[in-house]
Amino acid sequence: MKIILDQDALFDNNKAASFNRDIFAKSKTVVINVMSSPGAGKTTLLEKTVSALSNEFRIGVIEGDLATERDAERIRAVGAKAIQIETNGICHLDARMVSKALPEFDLDEIDLLFIENVGNLVCPSKFDLGQEHQVVILSIPEGNDKIVKYPVMFRVAELVILNKIDLLPYLDFDIEQAKKDLQGVNPKSEFIQVSSKSDEGMESWFDWIRSLFER
């Protein structure tokens, strides 16, 4: 048995993604779709990013979760506007859900919009949200075999962020192997290492974001 992606619905998703893309272009908003397994550290990374960059950019965040408003509350607590999408059990965001959230923002006043997807290393990779950039976070405790075991996700990444490098002393994770595997699955992807807890490497992530405004 397969999950059937209804073709009309996929067509609708692509239409909604196009619609979103036009809106983002018009408002000159840089949009980044952030994806990972549950618990890889998406929200913590975004909290730190909002704190560090909110004097450079006007930042907004869309939070996708199956249930609860918790992640949006965490982002609001560090001072950015955040809208929560609850998917009610659906395993990914789609472009329509994002379309519906957009009127909550005044996008002319937003330079940088993060869309934090549902924690899932498979399904979100298949749905264009209209964003220009896609980032996948992999965390040290997940193990370095995840790139070859979940290639559908790593194939769509423009940047892979290896997070929780503060845990390297306590876990077996072969970073060189991970880089080699990423090279095999998606040779165009960039790769950086950070700890959103200790802040190590976070400056290279911030520089990557800054570079998006210079392209």
Place this chain on the structure above:
Amino acid sequence: MKIILDQDALFDNNKAASFNRDIFAKSKTVVINVMSSPGAGKTTLLEKTVSALSNEFRIGVIEGDLATERDAERIRAVGAKAIQIETNGICHLDARMVSKALPEFDLDEIDLLFIENVGNLVCPSKFDLGQEHQVVILSIPEGNDKIVKYPVMFRVAELVILNKIDLLPYLDFDIEQAKKDLQGVNPKSEFIQVSSKSDEGMESWFDWIRSLFER
């Protein structure tokens, strides 16, 4: 947009699940579907379990992954028969995939069959594989908020195993809160804490498995 679960296909899944259930009953095989996020430690837990219990039970393992035969190879290395199902990008196992793998085993010679599902904290919860028991692993690095954020998965668990407790000194994880949240989402679920790395708590998991044979 929604992922549409084709009704005929769901019906087919339930038929295949029933078929599997009959086969398991006939061979008196205890079957456990093991689910978690990517990297929560399913395969390591099963490696340790096979090593510890293979003189008590004849054990087989079905491994589900989007790609690669790696997990099956790890299980074979510790001496159990393992069959790999590659889902080719599908985010969960279904009962038909399992049906097709079953002829690879002589189930009359298997007391205990583990089905390690695709690493995903959403989709596998929706597909009955014909198993009698469902276990969900949550790991310390994922954070204690996962139970309320992914209730669809924790609702179907008969047992939640909190894994990687050896990492507690390095991470903020509120075990009491996790227990309370599980109580809210699924009051019938049992809860144990283990480290499949240090072996702490593993005996209670083995006892839980032994209890399945006494019911």
